[in-house]
Amino acid sequence: MGCGSSTLERQAAEDEEDDKEWDAWLLDVTGYNAQVNNLTGSVAPNKAAEKQIVDIRSLLPKESRRNVKFRNNPQMSVPVLPTENSAKKRTVSWSASVSKIHPETPSKNMHPKGVSVDYLRHTFLPEIQEAGVSIETPIEKLENLQDSENFGVIRSKGEKCICPHDSLVGSSYVDAITDKKAVGDATFIVSYSSSYSVEHLIASLESYCKQKHLNTKKTYVWVLFLCENLFRHADKLQKEEMVSYKDFRHDFGKRLVLIGKTVSIVGSSDLKLDYLHRLWCLVETYAAGCTNGIEFDIVIPPSLNDNIFQTLDFCDEALQYVNFSKSVIEATKTTDPQDHQHLMDLINHTVGMHPFVKKITSLLQHRVSRFALDKVKAYEHGHKNLNSDVTYAKICQRVGDILVKSNSKEQALYYYERSSSVEERVYGKEHKDLYNIHISIASVLNSIGRHDTALKTYEKNLTWAKSHANGKNVEAASTHCDIGKIHQSIHQYDDALRNYIAALEIQSELYGEEHADIAESISFVGLTLFDRGDFEGAIENLQNAVQMHTNLFGEENATLAKYYNSLAMVFSESGDIEKAVENHKKALEIRKKVLGENNHDVAVSYNNLGLAMHSMGDLRDGLQMLKKALSIYKSINGIEDETTAVCCSNIGLIKKDLGEYKAALKFFQRALVILRKIYGESNPEVAACYDNIGMVLYHEREFQTAIQLLHKGLATRVVSLGEDNISTAHSFSNISHVQYALGDFPVAHSMQNRALEIEVKVLGPSHPDLVISYNNLGRILFAMEDYEGALGVYRKSYLIAKSAFGPSHEFTKLTKATMIDLEKQAQKIEKVTI
Known part of the structure; x- marks a missing residue:
């Protein structure tokens, strides 16, 4: 997949044209150009990109930030692609x-x-x-x-x-x-x-x-x-x-x-x-x-x-x-075809396509849901004895469904609970109709972060399900899976596994050896084992899910691509990057055939494949995958979207590893401006951009500015996420890394030690991610000439690496070699027992 000279020239020309689009957008962002001018004087348009790169350090706000660590590179952070974007977006007003x-x-x-x-x-x-x-x-x-x-x-x-x-x-x-x-x-x-x-x-x-x-x-x-x-x-x-x-x-x-x-x-x-x-x-x-x-x-x-x-x-x-996108707007009709271009020009030359799409979606969602609310209130006004009115209960449930679709989840919860209250009063607590409304209630509770209450609601459903057909029914299996997902999301992995396995036992009795639901539950078990650090068990279960789903539905369906993507993620974290790339390619090819090239999931596969190639050291080809992902994200969602920003950050990571620091800074800056416009200054993903910029500046030996950025990230993490959070630990670790480069070993030791304490508390004492943190701490202790302390730390790292990755993995071998060197340095007499 290497690039010839003509290909590189063509890509360079495409990059230059793409840069012009981005530079024009950056200059057009509300308030941004004014900020640059106030700081540096008037900026000539043809020198905009150069000035923006230089001035990005001056745009740092006073507020603090956080960053998200890129697990395969502890010295760099990257925002995680969102599964759901429920944040409010700011738009340009007409x-x-x-x-x-x-x-x-x-x-x-x-x-x-x-x-x-x-x-x-x-x-x-x-x-x-x-x-x-x-x-x-x-x-x-x-x-x-x-x-x-x-x-x-x-x-x-x-x-x-x-x-x-x-x-x-x-x-x-x-x-x-x-x-x-x-x-x-x-x-x-x-x-x-x-x-x-x-x-x-x-x-x-x-x-x-x-x-x-x-x-x-x-x-x-x-x-x-x-x-x-x-x-x-x-x-x-x-x-x-x-x-x-x-x-x-x-x-x-x-x-x-x-x-x-x-x-x-x-x-x-x-x-x-x-x-x-x-x-x-x-x-x-x-x-x-x-x-x-x-x-x-x-x-x-x-x-x-x-x-x-x-x-x-x-x-x-x-x-x-009412779920618009750029492509949906482009496919709209006008009686006169010339009017279509006329109006597209109007949108693009005033507010911009992406703000238009976001605003028109939220506006119509609000008005349609408002109309539904008016209807239910009119019903309430015209009827008595609502507490025993089954029709009213059904209306409330339907209104709740509408409000969920318009992202008014708190209001939806109110109407779902009204519906549940009426049906419980009329039918009693054991009626089957309550099962579905409880699912809706628990789903909303979980989505707004009220996990404990959601679990209690699901437990009610489980109690009902177990009272029917000896508890061996579809509802019981489904509820076990729902409960497992919540436990998994809040890192209670043993409880999650117990529920997934319970679901599997029921499904096996209901369906036999192979069924789509069984494959899905097996995949849930695999992902939970992965989260717990058991890569071998995760790979085994995900491969079983792939095989079962292939037997049932063939090799070309979107669910199979999802399983391949999960399998690739586990291989990547376990250090087998070649298999990660192989599985990402399988997922990508399936999605392209099933969904078409211009699809969000296809872009995700390009993105993930690019990052896997990056980890394997195939930087140029990885860069091309990420550029394809970015092109699709821009086409579907426009420039001012979180997925576009994340992809820009990922490209910045590769540019940084290629040593193209100015280019990396440019892509991180694009991500920063997008995310600041979407979320404002005090958002964790904005902090990730500042952290990435800080690490690029570290490589350019601008250590003080890098430290300033990373401390802002740490402060925001502590406020928004709490100190006992993995992202907070990553912030401590990144600061430690730069302090080490400055030669301030005591501060570097303090920061890295605090990061390790948090990770042990959150992940457990034997999680594979601890290998990197222990090695970083050992390196600092070695620099402080505390050879005995460093040796003890590397021993812990070695035991985890050997258990998680095997004795032949690069981390395991490097840690073992370091232990031997430390033994000699400390002039130990007895050999290290391994």
């Missing part, structure tokens, strides 16, 4: 653009005009029918703007009227209405999909007015096809003119600020969610939700209003679609 667009205070005569909902129903709709147009005709087919001679029903209304905005012949529909009561200052802008029918649009508006107790005769809506001058649009289409995104933003932003409210109709009359696949709709929703002082609301199809369960089903389905 409101700043709008305020610059229209800073003056709106006056009354500037307020856009709207058409009353009553007029739409009793005048406009009959006009449509009289013109021979069905009320079920999609709005996008209502008026052909390409036809310059035969005006449709809308343009016919204002054909001979003077437009009050430009004094030219041909006005919008609203400006041609003579009934003064039918026109007024717009109450809100209505956002809709052009695939909706006119009937559905009007029915939705009437439903909203009823829900909000609004008078339809005095509620005036700004509707694009009635309130915008279609004559002017038609003229531009004939001239093939395009309005620039700046002009569009000006007009749209001014209208938004003047009216002050947007209502989005989410869902068609046949309950399809076309709205969420229309780029215009998403842009309008984003703008309304991100502009200060703008009210935003949604309407769902009015046909659902009479059935609360159908309404909740629709909300639940909507949340499945």
